[in-house]
Amino acid sequence: MFSKKRATAAIAVATGAALALAGCSGSSDTADTYDPNEEVTLDLAFWGNDVRAALYDEAIAAFEEEYPNITVNSSFLGFPEFWEKRQTEAAGGNLPDVMQFDYSYMRQYSQNNLLLDLDPYLGGIIETDALPENVLSIGVVDGVTTGLATSTNAWGMYTNPTLLSNVGVDEFAGGSWEDYNDWMAEVTAAGDGEVWGGTDWTGRIQNFEIQLRANGGELFNEDGAAGFDEEDLAAFWEQGDGIRADGTVIAQQKLEEVYPLSSFDSALTASELTWDNFGSGYLGNLGEAYPELGLIEPPITVEGSQDLYLKPSMLHTISSSTEHPEAAATLVNFLVNSPESGRIFGTNRGLPASETALAGADLDPLSQQIADYEASIEDRLGDAPPVPIVGFGSLEEKFRVLGTELGFGTVTVDDAVDQFFTEMDVVLNS
Known part of the structure; x- marks a missing residue:
């Protein structure tokens, strides 16, 4: 034995x-x-x-x-x-x-x-x-x-079919990020202050990454150098300005109230962009009232690109x-x-x-x-990016924290970009 x-x-x-x-x-x-x-x-x-x-x-x-x-x-x-x-x-x-x-x-x-x-x-x-x-x-x-x-x-989008049925909105049919914003707005309007279409997706570095990959870029290359500049990051975060301001996505304060649960497994939002292995945790937290999940591909940045990968x-x-x-x-x-x-x-x-x-x-x-x-999603799967740089975890967390502050309105996009690049300089040169 x-x-x-x-x-x-x-x-x-x-x-x-x-x-x-x-x-x-x-x-x-x-x-x-x-x-x-x-x-x-x-x-x-x-x-x-x-x-x-x-x-x-x-x-x-x-x-x-x-x-x-x-x-x-x-x-x-x-x-x-x-x-x-x-x-x-x-x-x-x-x-x-x-x-x-x-x-x-x-x-x-x-x-x-x-x-x-x-x-x-x-x-x-x-x-x-x-x-x-x-x-x-x-x-x-x-x-x-x-x-x-x-x-x-792989990166994907979970949806809540029961919640969508309750508010009378069809499943997201796929499309661009703008299409996704429009769909979230429809869900939020139908939810009448009780249900929202989703969260501010610009708070996740993975969504930034797949947009970079769709345009032939990457977060970091094999040598550890950043594959984006301040303008790239500012343009990404600015995509969230409208959906934050008009209430399309759930408010940051509401997210804080349900933490450590997310708004998705609290049945407050109908969609969540995340890794596909999170599903069992969502089902467990949602309970018997929500017995199934939808799992579909994330919005498309460039048709035909191989922006997704297996992790x-x-x-x-x-x-x-x-x-x-x-x-x-x-x-x-x-x-x-x-x-x-x-x-x-x-x-x-x-x-x-x-x-x-x-x-x-x-x-x-x-x-x-x-x-x-x-x-x-086989046709959307490209080569995995280089193995993460040493210190990537701290950068991912900084990105999340800055996304939270953008949600609260306590920093501007320009300030957030400055803070992230300051942190990145420390990580890359340590």
């Missing part, structure tokens, strides 16, 4: 400088197989709760039955504590062999040579036939594959310091690709990225809806 370690204490955060000093070579001698007679023990770390831990226990048991010479010791923590411990381990050069990984940390750990180069194992130990190219490219940093997506999500819900990586890279790659392949893994995890880690894992999953109605949605 496999052994389990249940770590529960938070670990102090290590400095970025310590991470850099801890880095070692991320390359590996290529090997197609490992010695099946060699007894190997691997450490596997993931974030989650007891439900996810039980699923990993089941997956590990299935893996060890197939590979009896490999023993897997697993440990899990909550998300913040998980990364605190990883930073401490990175500083000491003793990261776990295999790690569940978040996209926002990929560049930091990859550029500090803390993650194994997986390219020598792709197409060999790690099967790639079931992973589309746009999924494989998600885990590439500076031309090197250091992570494999376990699952994907990893999470990835699996291998430490560059592992003593057993072939065995670790075998475990990663099982967790990402095997039908057994798909059957066990279902959509707990998001919609399986691998076609073979997806085939093994028993999808509930919402998960099937998400799978159908991602298939429906």
Whole structure:
């Protein structure tokens, strides 16, 4: 049987400088197989709760039955504590062999040579036939594959069919951002102070990103340079002036009153632009009065553009310091690709990225809806953008905060642009 370690204490955060000093070579001698007679023990770390831990226990048991010479010791923590411990381990050069990984940390750990180069194992130990190219490219940093997506999500628009029926307005039929504003205004008018069409979509950096991508741009390039200037950002935020002023979108004060719920899962707004894996949370918060959701593509900026992309819900990586890279790659392949893994995890880690894992999953109605949605936007899916720059999370939060202040009217667009670029200068030059 496999052994389990249940770590529960938070670990102090290590400095970025310590991470850099801890880095070692991320390359590996290529090997197609490992010695099946060699007894190997691997450490596997993931974030989650007891439900996810039980699923990993089941997956590990299935893996060890197939590979009896490999023993897997697993440990899990909550998300913040998980990364605190990883930073401490990175500083000491003793990261776990295999790690569940978040996209926002990929560049930091990859550029500090803390993650194994997986390219020598792709197409060999790690099967790639079931992973589309746009999924494989998600885990590439500076031309090197250091992570494999376990699952994907895409930017979309959730709607509330029951709420729309109650106010007597049809589903958004698609179209431009101006068409979407008009539709929201229709819903808001019909809602008579009780229901609004949506929120100010200029408060989300992802909507800015897909407008940039529609015009051939991007937020940041592979070198970490911004792909937009002050005029681009000002023009984007100015698109929200009208819908904020005329009451098309729900007022910022009303949003504060229902926080931490959103206006969408409080049944105050009929639409929400967000990642498609948020659906189960919405259904849970809305309750039995709202038993279904609509899921449609976001408004179109430029017809025929590939502005959308698949983003990893999470990835699996291998430490560059592992003593057993072939065995670790075998475990990663099982967790990402095997039908057994798909059957066990279902959509707990998001919609399986691998076609073979997806085939093994028993999808509930919402998960099937998400799978159908991602298939429906295939023509709008482009290559994933470069892995986020170090510090992207703080910029995303600054963008959100400034969007809130624009909603309250406490800053002008010009002031917001100045503040964002000041913050960005700090992040990019730190």
